[in-house]
Amino acid sequence: MGETSNPGLLSLTASPAQGSRLDPRVWLVLLSLYVAQAIPIYLVAAALPPIFRSRGIDLVSIGSIGILMLPWILKFLWAPYVDRFYIRGLGRRRSWIVPMQLVSVTVILFLSTIYPEDNLGVFFPVLMLLALCAATQDIATDGYAVEHLPKEQQPLGNAIQGGSVAAGVSIGGSLTLFVYDAEGWSVALKTAAILSAFCLLPILFVSENTGLREKADEARAVPSLRAFLKRPHALALLGFALIFRLPEGLVKGMEQAFLVDQGFSLSQIGLISGGAAACVGLGGSAIAVVVIKSFGLRCFFWTIGLSRTVCFAGYAAFAWQIFGTSEPALAVLIGLSAFNTFIRYMELVGLYTAFMRFASLEQAGTDFTFLSCSNLLVYMIGSMAAGVIGQAFGFSFLFSLAVGLSVVSILIAMRCLPWSISQPENQKT
DSSP states (O other): OOBOSSOOEEEEEEOTTTTTOOOHHHHHHHHHHHHHHHHHHHIIIIIHHHHHHHTTOOHHHHHGGGGGGHHHHHGGGTHHHHHHBOOTTTOTTHHHHHHHHHHHHHHHHHHTTSOGGGOHHHHHHHHHHHHHHHHHHHHHHHHHHHHHOOGGGHHHHHHHHHHHHHHHIIIIIIIHHHHHHHHOHHHHHHHHHHHHHHTTHHHHHSOTTTTOSEEEEEEOOOOOHHHHHHSTTHHHHHHHHHHTTTTHHHHHTTHHHHHHHTTOOHHHHHHHHTHHHHHHHHHHHHHHHHHHHHHHHHHHHHHHHHHHHHHHHHHHHHHTTSSOSSHHHHHHHHHHHHHHHHHHHHHHHHHHHHHHHHSOGGGHHHHHHHHHHHHHHHHHHHHHHHHHHHHHHOHHHHHHHHHHHHHHHHHHHHHHSOHHHHSOGGGOO
């Protein structure tokens, strides 16, 4: 993969023919790309743990699957290179998306030929390769989204990304488990690989110039993290990305364990956090689009923060046994779990819209990836801390701490959110 001969700035003059309408082919490409990369992700995250357990693999090995998230946290380190290097004839984004997806499909097909219980020493390095490919592909896909979505279409684009996550859970996770039960290991993985490869077709047949927001200038500056940090308000938005989700991992990291302690079976928890939650999440994504377009990101994030705090307070009340353990009380707890998912899907649409609005077209993949990695990092730190705090002090203290941190994080984070990206589109000059 060669470096472009003259890296520089993208033209800041939008194509007058493009306007605010988006070519339907771009929507098709975005949907297919996010589903294509979601299938391998949730094959690993949602399908492999129960399959591994059913094949007698120990819990320590299953728990080690979490280390495969490392590339998603560190991908900002190589994001500038994904922006900088590409093959001209193939296209700036296609140069990375197509090879990474093909390697991912090849890896899944290879895994379908061996059995995990006999080859764990091979499995985990190969799965790490799969994670690296998916994370790298995500950089290029997000760059494509920023370069093609006009600002007024970005909330809808991010809602589509949320929908692709639900599709990835359904195909890579639920469908794989169904096929595994019916046909076994090899057929299940081959099915996931074929469906993931099929989703790659639109990007092969739709030119990257279709629906492009800006035309490239041959004087483009070299993409880098330093260039991101030098931009006005970059540190403020980075602070917002790090602070806003600070308490969420404390609750989400222990939510399923808490449901077990409340007497729910594993199948019930799977239904609550899987299929039903995905439907609720899709509704949240759709509502987020309307709220952001009507009231702007600032009002949206205040609403999300308040709703999140109320939800966490509900979990704390259950942990303190204020509601008891009657059937009506447990029904309320199910509602809280669904509400938490609803809020999270809405929130991700807002966060990714903020990141897209700030990302420069000169290095779209780098800017968006740096912000999203920061956001994921603090969420994962909270999830890891949740186990330690919960074990030492109990669920009641853990969830009460989350309520307090939710209030503090909102107050601090909202002072960091730049006004330039948080107004409704109809109020911008």
